[in-house]
Amino acid sequence: MPAETQGMLVEGKDALVAGRWHYWRGQKLLKYELDSPSLSTLQCHLLCVVYTCGGSFHNLMNSTVALAVSTAYMLGLHLDPPPTMPEKDREMRRRLWWAVYLMDSKSGMKLGRPFMISSSYVMPSLPSDTLEAAASSGSMFAPIGQNATWLSYNLHTIQLYMKVRTAYTAFFDQEIHLQQGQALWVNHEDQNFSAEVLKAHTQRFHQWVDDVPESLKLKRQNNGQPLSTDLTPILLESFTPTWLQRQRLLLEHTYHHLSVNLYRPFISSTLKPLADSIAEELAMRCASHAIMLTMITHQALTESTLLDGWHEAFFCQWNSVMTLVGFVMLFPSSLLSNQAKHAIQLAILVFDNFGAKFSVAANAAKIVRELSVKIELLANPSDLESNIAIIPQDFEVDSLSSVSVDPVLPSQDLFTSPDFNLFDMAVDIDFWNSADSLWPDLDNLSQFQVEI
Known part of the structure; x- marks a missing residue:
């Protein structure tokens, strides 16, 4: 909703489901692109993830993330773009892949479900936030200092999710040897062992904070x-x-x-x-x-x-x-x-x-x-x-x-x-x-x- 209309709702309308007919129409049209997706198809799936998450339809969100991941692999975005491709297109493909990675991380950690993108495979380079990349991106926001641009927010958000996802995976991959019906921890020794696993990653979060430009x-x-x-x-x-x-x-x-x-x-x-x-x-x-x-x-x-x-x-x-x-x-x-x-x-x-x-x-x-x-x-x-x-x-x-x-x-x-x-x-x-x-x-x- 526009900022100037953020008042009380009228006629019982609920902002969570505003635009539902537009959403259903989009789903109808997207079905025709399942076999031959384009970059626009993937962008539509990502927008649908945002919409269903905001509307609290999280099973729908999770299913749409799966579609986005599958589409990204179909388009070959998991591979770094070839050097023969124009730099503007290379950066766009990288940003799209890491947007899918971010959505997959958010969905998996929020719902406690397996990630759909495996971190064991080589991924494309992180998107650039240089002045050249910002100038070729199509948006004309002014630089914000310290060689940071409007793209720097996206880059540092991705890096934060990468660090948190690594810690999350390490924490839940540990062997606790639970018996049937036991809770996560049965004694303080096991609990502190789990805490040590997680605390080992805290320094990486401090490093991330230090790496964020002051202008951000x-x-x-x-x-x-x-x-x-x-x-x-x-x-x-x-x-x-x-x-x-x-x-x-x-x-x-x-x-x-x-x-x-x-x-x-x-x-x-x-x-x-x-x-x-x-x-x-x-x-x-x-x-x-x-x-x-x-x-x-x-x-x-x-x-x-x-x-x-x-x-x-x-x-x-x-x-x-x-x-x-x-x-x-x-x-x-x-x-x-x-x-x-x-x-x-x-x-x-x-x-x-x-x-x-x-x-x-x-x-x-x-x-x-x-x-x-x-x-x-x-x-x-x-x-x-x-x-x-x-x-x-x-x-x-x-x-x-x-x-x-x-x-x-x-x-x-x-x-x-x-x-x-x-x-x-x-x-x-x-x-x-x-x-x-x-x-x-x-x-x-x-x-x-x-x-x-």
């Missing part, structure tokens, strides 16, 4: 460090071009989101990390990144229009707030606990903002409000009697372990369904939507397809 780093207030978790507010420079400000914002947002996902296994209800252990250190890092992402998202939404219409920010925020809920329950007396609780309240404001555009976000705000009240009561058992008036009659102390996220359930039924576990909700919210419920008039779809 989002500035912080009070002399705070960019791309850090020092919990200082961001500085939105009013005279900086909007495209550059958005690139800075999304680069840092992506960094914190991927860090939350990577370190979250150590916020585990099955085995709390030992004090001063490596596992506890990574759990604290996870919470710090979740707090920072929440602060950035809230500030960007309230002080600018940079995130308006970017639905993925909502899903990243849900992911972070569920992580913070787990952290507060697991580490109620830690130094970060108060900051985490404050971030949960900020997340509610973020959901309220997105709730004006689509109903899933409005329901998320309702869920987190109820969760925050109940978490406070569990953290202060002595207050249960004095606050009995605000506790629903059907609330039980142990009911936080079974939370339903079905948006059609009334709020009083939130804690009574055993279908979902609290610590799985960061993924489960992405499956609230279904084509049957959010795409109305599907009965007329076949007639529509005939007409087009």
Whole structure:
């Protein structure tokens, strides 16, 4: 939606499924190109991935990523372009391949499914971000200093995903020797061994931060460090071009989101990390990144229009707030606990903002409000009697372990369904939507397809 129309929806329209007829028409036309795809075919698949991800149709997204990967191999993009090809075309093919790699990485790590692109094979060179490459790309954005161009954002995003994907693969490829029915860790020794595997990659992330040009780093207030978790507010420079400000914002947002996902296994209800252990250190890092992402998202939404219409920010925020809920329950007396609780309240404001555009976000705000009240009561058992008036009659102390996220359930039924576990909700919210419920008039779809 255009920035000037980011107000309340009218006539029950939901921004998540805006343009659904255009999407279905595109799918109809793309079927004719399955056997003889072109670069434009691949670009269409990538755009469909973005659309289905933003609409929370993640099985559709995963299937479309598979189509994009298959099409990229058909077009030979996995091979470095020959030197006889014009440099402009070589760079475009490289950018397309690495866009497919990025989508495959995002889909696999988000859904916990195998990657479709094998990292064991030789891949083409990374796309260039030189002044020459930027000049020949077709866009006329001015250079941003330090030999960085508008293409540098894409390059550093790809490099970040490569490092995180390597750490993710190493973490989940380790041999833990679980017996049937056992959880991920059965003792603290195994947990710390897993933490050591992951911590070995943290220096590479620090190196990535150092390699990002200063002109691409989002500035912080009070002399705070960019791309850090020092919990200082961001500085939105009013005279900086909007495209550059958005690139800075999304680069840092992506960094914190991927860090939350990577370190979250150590916020585990099955085995709390030992004090001063490596596992506890990574759990604290996870919470710090979740707090920072929440602060950035809230500030960007309230002080600018940079995130308006970017639905993925909502899903990243849900992911972070569920992580913070787990952290507060697991580490109620830690130094970060108060900051985490404050971030949960900020997340509610973020959901309220997105709730004006689509109903899933409005329901998320309702869920987190109820969760925050109940978490406070569990953290202060002595207050249960004095606050009995605000506790629903059907609330039980142990009911936080079974939370339903079905948006059609009334709020009083939130804690009574055993279908979902609290610590799985960061993924489960992405499956609230279904084509049957959010795409109305599907009965007329076949007639529509005939007409087009």
